[in-house]
Structures are given as structure tokens and as C-alpha cells.
Amino acid sequence: MKSIVVTGGSGKAGRAVVRELIEHGYTVMNVDLVPPREPLSHFFKADLNDLGQAVDALRRAAGTVDRRRSPLGDAEAIVHLAGIPAPGLAPDAVTFQNNLMTTYNVFSAATLFGLERVVWASSETAFGLPLTRTPPVFAPITEEHPLAPETGYALAKVLCEQIAREMHRWNPGTSFIGLRISNIFEEPDYAAIPSFWADPDLRKWNLWSWVDSRDVAQACRLALEADVTGADQFIIAAADTVMRQPSGELMARTFPGVPVRSELGEFETLLSIDKARQILGYRPRYSWRTTLDPGER
Numbered sequence: 379m380k381s382i383v384v385t386g387g388s389g390k391a392g393r394a395v396v397r398e399l400i401e402h403g404y405t406v407m408n409v410d411l412v413p414p415r416e417p418l419s420h421f422f423k424a425d426l427n428d429l430g431q432a433v434d435a436l437r438r439a440a441g442t443v444d445r446r447r448s449p450l451g452d453a454e455a456i457v458h459l460a461g462i463p464a465p466g467l468a469p470d471a472v473t474f475q476n477n478l479m480t481t482y483n484v485f486s487a488a489t490l491f492g493l494e495r496v497v498w499a500s501s502e503t504a505f506g507l508p509l510t511r512t513p514p515v516f517a518p519i520t521e522e523h524p525l526a527p528e529t530g531y532a533l534a535k536v537l538c539e540q541i542a543r544e545m546h547r548w549n550p551g552t553s554f555i556g557l558r559i560s561n562i563f564e565e566p567d568y569a570a571i572p573s574f575w576a577d578p579d580l581r582k583w584n585l586w587s588w589v590d591s592r593d594v595a596q597a598c599r600l601a602l603e604a605d606v607t608g609a610d611q612f613i614i615a616a617a618d619t620v621m622r623q624p625s626g627e628l629m630a631r632t633f634p635g636v637p638v639r640s641e642l643g644e645f646e647t648l649l650s651i652d653k654a655r656q657i658l659g660y661r662p663r664y665s666w667r668t669t670l671d672p673g674e675r
Contacts (some may be wrong), residue, residue: 381405381453382602383439385484390562390621391499391594395457395549398595405507407453409435410460426460432483433490437597440491453491454571457598458484458498463562465503466530469504474530481538489549493565500556500611502649503532508583509633516617516637517585518650521558539611546609551596554607555601560589560615568666571620578621582632585648586619590664602656615649617662 382399386392387408396418399406406419413421422438439453441592462468462476468476481498488496505510505519506526525535526594542554561584564602574581597614619625624644629636645667
């Protein structure tokens with residue numbers, strides 16, 4: 379798959395994904411409402427809340443209109459990152475409607491044009507974040523952990539995972555890979571990490587997890603390339619937490635009744651990336667521990 383559509387390619391994760399794909403020889407079309415900061419790829423403006431605009435964007439990318447107007451020739455897959463990126467940025471109902479419908483429209487357009495694969499942004503919030511009403515059942519959390527969406531944002535993600543399963547059932551030629559992505563940091567965001575250390579409660583809402591945008595990009599590329607079929611989900615997080623305290627100590631202090639795997643590494647992520655490692659070949663390349671000055675670490 380060398381011709382890819384990226385929705386939301388102007389956003390934090392999208393910019394990294396577009397760059398990663400181009401660096402690995404892909405031709406990319408960015409579909410977004412907002413033009414990108416850097417013109418790395420062809421840009422097509424579309425409101426994906428409108429099914430017609432989603433179909434038009436994919437029609438152009440799939441080469442079903444005049445080839446002189448198609449930047450890709452024949453798009454083979456889509457990375458869907460467009461949407462309101464977190465709860466609390468808009469009224470809950472607005473976030474729910476936007477993220478559910480944009481994803482439904484993109485999935486529909488992808489199957490209409492017979493794209494081989496849809497890689498899309500699900501979310502860590504599916505597991506019950508901020509973990510106040512529903513604490514974790516075990517740690518590290520894996521893909522088998524019960525889902526407990528607590529916001530319209532999280533509920534839309536969970537429903538979109540079901541939509542992916544049903545659309546694959548209707549269209550077995552299109553596979554769907556949902557990435558349950560942790561809280562995304564770009565390198566300049568690392569400067570905020572020391573502010574979390576004095577009070578572990580500040581970040582208990584997602585078990586002190588995070589992920590660099592460049593590792594999200596790696597995960598998206600690997601998901602495009604992986605030998606997988608069907609509709610499946612993978613947790614994508616950094617290999618470590620944002621804390622200087624060991625992960626086992628954080629769990630014992632904050633969630634004392636939650637079972638923790640005995641072989642847990644010292645600073646190991648509490649959102650398990652084992653499945654993504656094993657099936658996608660995902661290996662996080664970035665950590666704040668090697669980037670912040672020694673005095674800050």
C-alpha cells in the first residue's frame with residue numbers, strides 16, 4: 379500500500395503521520411478542514427461530517443475521477459485521525475456527534491471504494507478514563523480489559539469500534555485497525571512532565587501513560603503494513619510512564635486493591651503495548667527520560 383489518505387493530517391498526530399509515511403516512500407493526501415502548517419503533501423479541504431464530502435474526498439484519492447485531478451492515482455488505504463481530539467474541548471453531545479458521524483462517513487466511503495485497510499484513532503478513554511467511577515480491573519490494562527466509556531468522546535470511540543466490526547462483516551475485503559492511543563505529546567510538551575512528579579494524582583486518570591506523536595506515526599504505518607485481517611484494536615502508548623516513581627509503587631499507592639502483574643518493569647507503561655509489539659511490530663522509539671536534561675529527570 380503506497381498511496382494513503384490521512385484525515386486530520388493537519389493535527390498533532392496527523393502531522394507526524396504524514397511525515398512518517400512520506401519518509402517511508404508513501405504518497406499522501408491530507409484531508410482536513412484546516413490547512414497544514416507545512417505543505418508536506420497534497421491537501422484537500424473537506425468537512426467529514428458530510429457524507430457527500432467524505433465520499434468526494436475518497437473518490438478523488440481512489441482515482442475514480444479524472445486522473446489529472448487525482449493526487450494519488452489509486453489510494454489503497456486510509457488513516458483516519460480527524461475529529462475532536464479529546465473530551466472537554468466542546469460540549470459532550472457535540473463531540474459525540476462529530477466523532478461518531480465523521481468516522482461512520484469515512485468508514486462508509488472507504489468500503490464504497492474498496493480500500494484495503496482503514497487504520498483509525500480509537501482511544502485509551504474506552505477503558506473508563508478518568509478512572510474515578512470505574513477503577514481499573516487489573517494492570518497493566520490490556521485490550522481484553524472491560525470497556526467503560528465515561529464521556530461522549532469515549533462512547534463514540536467504543537461505538538466506532540463496533541461500527542468497524544460490522545462494516546468489515548459487510549465488506550470483508552476492507553480490514554479495520556483501531557489504535558487505542560494514549561495521551562499524545564510532541565517533544566516540546568516534555569517540558570510539562572516534571573510538573574506531574576510531586577502529585578501522582580494529577581495523572582492517575584490514565585495510569586500515568588503517554589505517547590510521543592512520532593510513535594503514533596510509527597504505529598499507524600505499521601498498522602498499514604501488518605499482515606492482519608478483520609477488525610481489531612491495539613493499545614498504543616509509550617514504553618514508560620510520565621513519572622519518576624516506579625509503576626508498581628504508583629499502583630500500590632493510588633489503586634491498592636487492583637491486581638498488578640508481578641513481572642511489571644520498573645517504569646513500565648500501565649497501558650500494555652504487548653499486543654501491538656507482537657502483532658504490529660511496534661517498538662516505541664521516544665522517551666522523555668532520554669530527552670530532558672539530567673537535572674530535570
